[in-house]
Amino acid sequence: VSGSTNVKIYGGTITNVYGGSNTSGTIGGGQNVTANKNNTQNCDLVISNLYSGGNKAASGPGSFNIGCVDRIDNLYGGANQADINGDITLNIVSGKITNVFGGNNNSGSISGKITVNVCDNGAGCFDITNVYGGGNKAAYTYSGNAPVVNVVNATLKGNVFGGGLGASATVSGNPQVTIGDKVAAHRVAILNGDVYGGGDEAPVLGTTTVTVVDDCNTQLRNLYGGGNAAAVGGTHVVYRGGSVTSVFGGGHGDRSQGKEAKVNGNVQVDLLGGVVRNAVFGGSDSKGHI
Numbered sequence: 001v002s003g004s005t006n007v008k009i010y011g012g013t014i015t016n017v018y019g020g021s022n023t024s025g026t027i028g029g030g031q032n033v034t035a036n037k038n039n040t041q042n043c044d045l046v047i048s049n050l051y052s053g054g055n056k057a058a059s060g061p062g063s064f065n066i067g068c069v070d071r072i073d074n075l076y077g078g079a080n081q082a083d084i085n086g087d088i089t090l091n092i093v094s095g096k097i098t099n100v101f102g103g104n105n106n107s108g109s110i111s112g113k114i115t116v117n118v119c120d121n122g123a124g125c126f127d128i129t130n131v132y133g134g135g136n137k138a139a140y141t142y143s144g145n146a147p148v149v150n151v152v153n154a155t156l157k158g159n160v161f162g163g164g165l166g167a168s169a170t171v172s173g174n175p176q177v178t179i180g181d182k183v184a185a186h187r188v189a190i191l192n193g194d195v196y197g198g199g200d201e202a203p204v205l206g207t208t209t210v211t212v213v214d215d216c217n218t219q220l221r222n223l224y225g226g227g228n229a230a231a232v233g234g235t236h237v238v239y240r241g242g243s244v245t246s247v248f249g250g251g252h253g254d255r256s257q258g259k260e261a262k263v264n265g266n267v268q269v270d271l272l273g274g275v276v277r278n279a280v281f282g283g284s285d286s287k288g289h290i
Helices: none
Strands: 005-009 012-018 031-035 046-050 062-066 071-076 087-093 097-101 114-119 126-132 147-157 176-179 188-190 203-211 222-224 232-239 243-248 267-271 274-279
Touching: 005 012, 012 087, 012 188, 031 267, 087 097, 087 267, 126 147, 203 222, 267 274
Parallel strands: 005 031, 012 046, 031 062, 046 071, 062 087, 071 097, 087 114, 097 126, 114 147, 147 176, 147 188, 176 203, 203 232, 222 243, 232 267, 243 274
Antiparallel strands: none
8 A cells, every 4th residue: 555544433343453454565654543433323333453553564653533432342553463664643532442552462563652642522432441551462662752641531440551561561662641631621530540650560661750730630549650560660750739549659569479560760759739648659569669
């Protein structure tokens, strides 16, 4: 394909959707994927796995625009097991999604910057569980300040991670996680999960930055600069406002189970406002250590 691909899905029950190619063939431009029922409210829209990239074939920059959908099990900004030659941008304003991944699924490299934007547009179709800046089992070797995860208006049921999921989903860069903004009508609430700068059993080699913006409408459980049972290179937590149970400069781990949340460098925690209902720790939770 010498130009770009534009995949627009308004209804149907589908197992796998790829913006790119299957096993071979390149995309000259980028992949643009839209999933939104729009005015076709009588037609169900259910997708098991949705990728901006291809299955086993390399592709270019990818972008998503996710509107009202009945269910997406796994949303991948990247490919299944193929390279992405460019940036990835996910704009999620609606939809019922279990897992959002900025990166790839099983393998393949991404040469550009991953950006995940989550902002409920108020259409009444928003239901998201977990958000990951990185991939599922795939590493992300970008060397800059990425992945970038911005949750500016949303009620989430699970966790937010700057990194990926699984021991092989290493992030070599510096994840940037921002929660909330200063728009009075916006609200961020993490109901049954926590916010991590790092990954879920997925190491981060760089330094994570987690920022909670000065917004009294932000309600969180625990805020971690590090990862969940995963090491990070260093952490920087900036808490400006809202309400949180506890703040940890490190991560959450359990050494007795071989799941450490180690920080291999420096930790910096800046408290500039807001309410902390329990405590602030420069180190890690449970049996993790600095």
